[in-house]
Each structure stands twice: as structure tokens, then as C-alpha cells.
Amino acid sequence: MTEQFPVTDRSRVRRMHDRASHAWADVHAVLDAAPMCHVGYVIDGAPYVTPTLHWRQGNRVFWHGSSASRFLRQAEGQAVCLTVSLMDGYVLARSAYNHSVNYRSAMVFGRANKITDAQDSAAALREMVDSLFPGRWETLRPMTAQEAKATTVMWMDIAEASVKDRVGPPGDADEADVPVWAGVLPMRTTLGTPEPAPEMAAGVPLPAELAELVASGLLRPA
Amino acid sequence: MTEQFPVTDRSRVRRMHDRASHAWADVHAVLDAAPMCHVGYVIDGAPYVTPTLHWRQGNRVFWHGSSASRFLRQAEGQAVCLTVSLMDGYVLARSAYNHSVNYRSAMVFGRANKITDAQDSAAALREMVDSLFPGRWETLRPMTAQEAKATTVMWMDIAEASVKDRVGPPGDADEADVPVWAGVLPMRTTLGTPEPAPEMAAGVPLPAELAELVASGLLRPA
Ligand SMILES: Cc1cc2nc3c(=O)[nH]c(=O)nc-3n(C[C@H](O)[C@H](O)[C@H](O)COP(=O)(O)OP(=O)(O)OC[C@H]3O[C@@H](n4cnc5c(N)ncnc54)[C@H](O)[C@@H]3O)c2cc1C
Ligand SMILES: Cc1cc2nc3c(=O)[nH]c(=O)nc-3n(C[C@H](O)[C@H](O)[C@H](O)COP(=O)(O)OP(=O)(O)OC[C@H]3O[C@@H](n4cnc5c(N)ncnc54)[C@H](O)[C@@H]3O)c2cc1C
Ligand code: HEM
Ligand code: HEM
Numbered sequence: 001m002t003e004q005f006p007v008t009d010r011s012r013v014r015r016m017h018d019r020a021s022h023a024w025a026d027v028h029a030v031l032d033a034a035p036m037c038h039v040g041y042v043i044d045g046a047p048y049v050t051p052t053l054h055w056r057q058g059n060r061v062f063w064h065g066s067s068a069s070r071f072l073r074q075a076e077g078q079a080v081c082l083t084v085s086l087m088d089g090y091v092l093a094r095s096a097y098n099h100s101v102n103y104r105s106a107m108v109f110g111r112a113n114k115i116t117d118a119q120d121s122a123a124a125l126r127e128m129v130d131s132l133f134p135g136r137w138e139t140l141r142p143m144t145a146q147e148a149k150a151t152t153v154m155w156m157d158i159a160e161a162s163v164k165d166r167v168g169p170p171g172d173a174d175e176a177d178v179p180v181w182a183g184v185l186p187m188r189t190t191l192g193t194p195e196p197a198p199e200m201a202a203g204v205p206l207p208a209e210l211a212e213l214v215a216s217g218l219l220r221p222a
Numbered sequence: 223m224t225e226q227f228p229v230t231d232r233s234r235v236r237r238m239h240d241r242a243s244h245a246w247a248d249v250h251a252v253l254d255a256a257p258m259c260h261v262g263y264v265i266d267g268a269p270y271v272t273p274t275l276h277w278r279q280g281n282r283v284f285w286h287g288s289s290a291s292r293f294l295r296q297a298e299g300q301a302v303c304l305t306v307s308l309m310d311g312y313v314l315a316r317s318a319y320n321h322s323v324n325y326r327s328a329m330v331f332g333r334a335n336k337i338t339d340a341q342d343s344a345a346a347l348r349e350m351v352d353s354l355f356p357g358r359w360e361t362l363r364p365m366t367a368q369e370a371k372a373t374t375v376m377w378m379d380i381a382e383a384s385v386k387d388r389v390g391p392p393g394d395a396d397e398a399d400v401p402v403w404a405g406v407l408p409m410r411t412t413l414g415t416p417e418p419a420p421e422m423a424a425g426v427p428l429p430a431e432l433a434e435l436v437a438s439g440l441l442r443p444a
Pocket of ligand 2: 036064068072232233
């Protein structure tokens, strides 16, 4: 049996459910493919969606920001929905109706918490940096007490989650006689040539891990 | 005076407010740069964030889906927050604290409505297709009555909105003596080589508008 999140009224995919999964591995794969998520939370009954960076360990997701941020303060103790979406291409069909997008997306639900222990917070920030840029934390000017105090790390255990995706050519091969171009315009997000900070001393090399990340075509190390 | 959205308690940017704007033109520019948004809405007090495609005319934003979609039905008549985010690069500094991301994002707030008139709905869907792929609607197999019925178009007049962005190298030039690589890893999303549908008759050419869109480096025509 695959390990999967419970399928609840909240997270059951209704439309195009053949494109859906609730398996841990599928949820993890989407979360790990993108650096950025959109966090939904409620203030006075109204919805807010804030973009932020996330990282993951097991079924726990993390994000960070200012200790004074309204976004982080409001989310604490509250139900949130954290969504990660990757767009892989435009799908062009013979009819307008059959146009689509190739994509991968995950919606994860849970209750947001704040890391309160200073050592746990520092360890989480180290994990944030090193999960994007392996080995980098060690090479940096150490974090100060003031910086640590100004920063809050949030975490959420995934209680419910779903993934949807679409891959492949348009689904209307049965209308191939319509004389219009059909197919996919693939879309990709990649890292380009590193741009050194202007004031950096000559001779400071680009670390191999960063060169590898750029060359990998991925947005996070695999 | 620039035309701008009111700065309210909801939309006033608190942190890094030097990176903020509420000008119509800045909000429009971010909405127009990306095909995809994340819509936040509330069901039974809990937040949901659904990715979807959006398009814009003036200060009105549109999105579409199944007439049976819970997402669309729930949003109708409700306050929503529609967020568009573009990531332009990783910013690597000498200290972990000064790491950042180059980005552009817009959060727009308003009340979601459903287009109820069939002709208005068809016109909006045509605008959706042609705003992404100029002139395409006219070349397609016409929309059927059943397809029109299955589809709902939502619209929202922007009541409040904010934009934030960050550009440029890391902000810690004063610590340039720390011997670690610092700078920007630029990130870009682009369209790649078009992939014709396998069953398409040989000799159906790629329309010039699609070739131009791919060549432009943009995700929507300017
Ligand atoms: C890049 C992109 C573009 C899209 N564009 C459109 C569009 O233009 N029109 C459109 O109708 N849909 C679009 N979608 C799909 C959209 O996100 C929803 O899946 C769909 O609108 C409604 O599905 P539903 O009615 O089953 O969801 P609902 O019934 O509203 O949701 C039920 C539950 O299903 C799960 N779920 C629903 N959608 C997703 C998802 N995308 N990822 C993970 N879990 C999900 C959640 O747990 C949710 O709580 C797009 C998705 C992506 C990633
Ligand atoms: C790709 C990306 C990655 C990011 N990563 C992080 C991160 O890792 N950590 C982090 O702290 N922040 C991150 N941000 C910024 C984040 O979105 C918020 O701006 C910030 O966390 C909180 O700002 P605030 O306290 O002023 O917002 P709040 O006080 O929570 O918001 C007040 C109002 O300001 C406006 N606003 C706030 N943020 C934005 C925004 N991004 N775009 C448009 N309007 C906005 C809205 O109207 C909002 O209602 C990222 C943004 C982007 C686009
Ligand atoms: C540029 C053109 C278009 C694009 C890129 C597009 C894209 C999409 C995407 C990505 C979805 C989500 C599918 C999923 O849940 O996996 C969707 C759903 C849908 N679209 Fe479109 N669309 C386009 C035009 C249209 C038009 C013109 C119509 C109507 C004539 C239409 C009707 C629908 C309907 C009814 C759904 C819901 C499908 C379902 O849940 O059963 N779309 N569209
Ligand atoms: C890979 C490493 C990191 C990246 C990419 C990163 C990225 C970001 C981004 C994009 C923001 C939002 C800035 C804005 O609102 O425009 C932010 C805010 C913030 N980050 Fe980080 N960060 C990283 C590591 C850290 C670390 C290690 C700390 C603490 C030591 C930290 C502390 C903060 C604080 C306090 C804010 C809020 C700033 C403010 O609103 O005043 N970050 N970060």
C-alpha cells in the first residue's frame, strides 16, 4: 500500500480526478520541485494569499520571515492552505474548449505553528539555505543574535493534501481534421548565468554546488 | 497624479514598503506578465488557494472553469484574494540573513462574480484565447452550446491591490570582505520549441503569432 494522506471532503479532487493523487511521494515531489509557494490564510473572515519560499522535511513544511510580519503572526495557530504550482506548457487544441495547460500542483492543508526554540529555528534556517545551496551555510558570515531574533520560522505538519497534474498533447485527436495547428508550447523555468555582485573581490570562485544547480536545469537540488 | 488603488488596512504593505506600489499601471504590469494566478477563498472559515489562469481588461480580472467546480461556485459573491507572483532570481549574500529573491508580485482583492449572460461569457472566453494566442479563436472549430453551458467565467473588479518587487544584487556590499561568492542566479520562465500534436496532418503550419510568442521570451503577448 502506498503511504497517502487521508482523502477528506476538503481534499478530494472533484474535477478531472483521474489527474489526482494523495500519495505522500507525489505531494513531496511537487513541493520539492519549486522554491515558492502561495500560503492562504484568513483575517476577519477574508482570504489572503501570500507568496513565500518553503522547504520540507518529511511531512512537515517550513517557511520564514520577519518576526513582525502580519502574515506570519496571523497564520500562527490557524488553518492554512499552502499551494505549489508548476506550469509545464500551453496545450493548444482544435477547439477553444479543449485548450489546457500541462502542470503539476499540490494543495496542502494543516495548522501553522511558529518555531519557538532558538536552536531549532537556527537549525531550520540552516536547512533552508543548504537545501537550496548545498554546503553554503558553513561558508557564510555567521548569523548574529539580532538576526536570529528578527526572524521567525513557521512549520506545518501536512494533515491533508492533494496533487493534480496534466501531461501530454491535446486530448482532441478525434478532431484532427480541423486544419489548425495543435500541440504543446512547452514552458520551463531555469536558472541562467550567475551574476557576481559588483563589489566582490576578483578571484572569489563560483562554488561547484552553484554551478551544478544552474547546470541541472532544476530550481532546487534533487 | 498617478491613478492608484486606495491604500487600506488590508493592502498597505508593511515590511519592505519601499518595494511597494498601489499604482494601476504597476498592478496591471504584474498581472499581464504571468498567465497563472493563485485565488484565495474561504469555505466554512478555512482558506483554500487554487491555481488558475487569469486575464485582465482594465481593472477587471477574469478566470474560468467548469460550471460544476466547487472552487468557482464557492467564490461567487465572496471576497477573494488573487495573487500573481514571478520569481526573477536567487539573491546570494555573504550572510544567510541577507539572502533574498528577485521577484514581482501583485495581490488583488475584490468580490468574485459569475458572468451570467451567454454572449458575455462567449466574448470573455474569446478574449481569453486571443489574449494568449492572438487571432486564434477565429481559426478554431466553433464552440458548441454544450461547451458554453459547461463553462463558467468569473470576474472581479479590483477594489484594493498592491505590488511588491525586488531587483538587483545583494544588499550587503558593506560585507564584501567576506570571502564567499555573492550575486544573483537569474531565473527565467520561457516557452520552448513547439511540439505538434502527433496526429496532426503534415503541412499544417505553426501560425506566425505562436512563433512570435515563443521568440518573444514572454509568457503572454505584450
Ligand atoms: C497552472 C494551472 C492552471 C490552471 N488553470 C485552470 C483554469 O484556467 N481553469 C480551471 O478550471 N482550472 C484550472 N486549473 C486547475 C484548478 O487548479 C482546479 O483543479 C480546478 O479548477 C478545479 O478542480 P476541482 O473542481 O476538482 O476542485 P475543487 O472541487 O474546488 O477542489 C477540491 C479539492 O481538490 C483538490 N484540488 C483541486 N485543485 C487542485 C490542484 N490544482 N492541485 C492540487 N489539488 C487540487 C484540493 O484538495 C481541493 O480542496 C489550473 C491548475 C494549474 C496548476
Ligand atoms: C517569489 C517570492 C518569494 C518570497 N519569499 C519570502 C520569504 O521567504 N520570506 C518572507 O518573509 N517573504 C517572502 N516574500 C515576500 C512576501 O510575499 C511578503 O511580502 C512578506 O512576507 C510579508 O510582507 P508584509 O509583512 O509587508 O505583508 P503583510 O503585512 O502580511 O501584508 C499587508 C499587505 O501588503 C500587501 N503585500 C504583502 N506582501 C505582498 C506581496 N508579496 N506582493 C504584493 N502585495 C503584498 C498586501 O496587500 C497585504 O495584504 C516573497 C515574495 C515572493 C514574490
Ligand atoms: C487559452 C484557452 C484555454 C486554456 C489554456 C484553458 C485551460 C484550462 C485548464 C488548465 C483547465 C483545468 C483542467 C484541470 O482541472 O486539469 C481548464 C478547465 C476547463 N476549461 Fe479551459 N482553457 C481554455 C479555454 C477554454 C474555453 C474557451 C472553454 C469553453 C468553451 C473552456 C472550458 C473549460 C471547462 C468547462 C473546464 C473544466 C473542466 C472540468 O473540470 O471538467 N476552456 N481549462
Ligand atoms: C536561502 C536563503 C534565504 C532566502 C532566499 C531568503 C529570502 C527572503 C525573501 C525573498 C524575503 C522577503 C523580502 C521582502 O519582503 O521583499 C525574506 C525575508 C526575510 N528573511 Fe529571508 N531568506 C533566506 C534566509 C534567511 C535567513 C537565514 C534569515 C535569518 C537569519 C532570514 C531572515 C529574513 C527576515 C527577518 C525577513 C523579513 C525582512 C523584513 O520584512 O524586514 N532569511 N527572505
